[in-house]
Amino acid sequence: MFIGRKNEINYLTSQYRNNESSLILIYGRRRVGKTALIEEFIKSKKYIYLLATQQDINIIIRNFSMEMAEFFHDDITYRNPLTNWDDLFKYLIKNLQNVDEKIIFALDEFTYLVAKDKSILSILQKYYDLYFKDMKIFIIITGSLMGIINDKILSYESPLYGRRTGNILLNEMNLWEIKDFFPYYSVQDLIKIYSITGGLPYYLSALKNKKFNDIISTVINKNSIFYNDAFFILKEELKEPSKYFSILNIISTGHNRIGEIASLLNTNSGEITQYLDNLIKLGIISKRKPFFSNESNKQSIYKINNNYFNFFFRYIFPYQNLIEIDNYNVLLNIIKNDFDFYTSKIFEDISRNILFKFGKNLTGDNITGIGTWWGKNKLENNGKNEEEIDIIALTEDKNIIVGEVKWRNKPLKIEVLYSLQNKSVFIKPYKYILFSKSGFDENLTKLSEIDKNIILVDLNKIGELFNSIPD
Template identity: 40%
Template sequence: MSQQKFIDREEEMEILKNQYDMEGSGLIVIYGRRRVGKTELINNFMSGHGLYFLATNEGDTENIRNFQKLLSEFLNDKSIEYAYYNDWYSLFSSIVNNKNFIEKTKKSKIIIAIDEFPYLIEANRSIPSIFQKIYDSFLKNNNVFLILSGSSVSIMENDVLSYKSPLYGRRTGQIRIKPLKFKFINNFLKYNIEDLCNSYFVLGGIPEYILKFNTNLSFWNNLKNNFLNRGSYLYEEAEFLLRGELREARNYFTILKAIAIGNHRLNEICSYTGMDKSMVSKYIDVLISLDFIEPEIPFGSDKNFKRRLYWIKDNYLSFWFRYILPNKSEIENSRTERVFNYIKNDFNTYAGEKFEYLIRSLIYDGLTGKYYDNVSRWWGKNKLKNKGNDIEEIDIVAYSSERNELLFGECKWTNKKISASLIDKLMEKSKILLKNYNNCNVIYALFSKSGFIENKNTIKNKNIILMDLNDVKNFIEKNKS
């Protein structure tokens, strides 16, 4: 992956350093979806020291040959490059007996990083067993730090990390690399806070995707150039990503499209896709394990709540399946202006959903000046009303057990200022949940894209919070580390 910036990986770097500094050998597994920044993390950690090898899908013979060449340069021993090794085991057997290797291990711990390890497994299903023997026979008792990295989350979890894997029990640590948080996006894009939000809503926290936007162009021009041009990277990436990770990709595509256009309940997804419940449930479980979608239950519900909703967690996939896949015929036939206008007209609705999710994540990180144990959404029937049949919703419900405090919040992504009087409706809806909490401290909050009709500084009630995008901007600027 070609990145120009290395941002927000302090925790992962600390884990690697601690693992490296431990006495004896080490084996750490690093994994995460394509383009999330694994290679950049490894290269920054190694800083030119050690041996970094990027595996390919060419099979054992070619990968061994390529590894030999790098190893020959690393150990300054040409004989290694020209030797013949018919398998990985014999290659590593030779390495540990090489005098230059022995001298290096006496001076410091040697790092050997094998990136895209799943390519080796796909070409040879015995690779986990082979590397288990290599580690036990040659590396475990040497001053070596082995890194196995991969983008195929399913292969890394099933063939490297799982209990059934031959490598299980050998690793001394593992890191699953997550996308960057929103607060780091302005390290890449010099936009105002609204367009930083817009960019995050369509790109998520994947560094490689963010780097495709030209900060000298407007958000909308970047969106048009990168999503609506045939052959552009972001126009094609979703298909490469899913086809590289999933079998029966067509069924996953249909499910993701169903969710993206508004079918969030299991029965709705089944109805849209025409697949039976057991099949859809199986596919959904896979998508959850890959961090592509996530289930949602109302605040305060039992974990076995059955009528859960499913949302696409990955912003890039969410945008792509909502706007690009359904309009591919139009784009392929160069009718991009029509698609572009449709996206612009509908975007506030899409962004409103993403804004809610963003604010919830920022509240969890301390946006309001406090921290909460649980931050989620609530919906359900209002049993306090006469009929009690209408479904009501509260965008944000956050709870702190330490302070016995509840926060109720509403998010508004509109081009007009909103009135603080919306707090009154929020207070009314909150009664449904407050009856379950005795003597609880209560905070009410409104989060508005365009600000408020009233001067928020005149609101003196300490239990009412009004925040706009400038407040979000100030928060992320103070909390970069």
């Protein structure tokens, strides 16, 4: 069963139904569901689907021509495959002239072709300009190699610049979108599995029939897809993966400032700047600044964007020696003792995403910006202590909502609210929001019933929000 991606399907359908030709780029990192999206979209339509592989380019062209010949019921070309791009596209153009309805022509993993033969970009441009733009054809190209996507396809210098009629950056699913993979899971277990896999459909599908207690054992098993997948993905993009692996391991353990990272690598900040910039360019990490800060702010931190990478570099990469000798019990115990702390950090990101998505339901306000803040509060402790505010949200009316997020095994006490009010006094917020794994104590609950500017969100409330989304 295909899950999610309704907006993307609707967009592709609207483009397909117009009377003009289209050239759509669908891109995003591996495992995000590009192929599954295409397969769902092309159902009940006429299509030629070609999947690029890591084979020699001559073999790829040969295979492509055979698949096209099969589509056009052309036994002669099937037995005598074409040998170059020009002949391939001419063959396609010639045969499309005899087709009445719009044909979908999908080149999946197009970036593999570009990596092997960058002339394909200019060739596709030529035939699009001369023929395809005036034909009943819906061209879809996809790519996972983000370096090539950014440098060769999206850039102004790309031969395809100005020819693309649409782009879809396929991101991970959000927490509320993955619930259909695990319809019987509690919100708490959904958050835990999201902390391990992120919102990548490939991983979620691989785990969807498992009980939650078996999930971690499956993920750390050396025979599972999860054990080597991070290596495989990063080695496709990076020339010196070992240095990047070390950086990602350090960030995954919470040492996320450039000085900390450089110190643990026994080098200086200037030596690792290019590595960090490359990881940002590939979408693997992001550089975050405190809310309200300017571009020159030196308090930036680095965060791994994908929870699978986060989990991998925190628990699998540094403990490969245990995994290789099948000493899983020791690693399971390490994870068990640390997992709540690990999940607590991800729950902060989840809570910000929930407030951004469901802000109107929760606070009565449309949220236009959201982030976090850390630094020294001049109005608290004479500005001596570093403090952090988990959530700062800007409303449509330019008001500010601040929030605290706690992943604890006991109800939140009213003192947490008082602490938030003290450390956010310099912001002058007009509402406060608290997210809690285990609910709230009686005093805090009663206060929120009196003061509607205090909003409490527990896992039950999160579940209600998720269930309120139309099918």
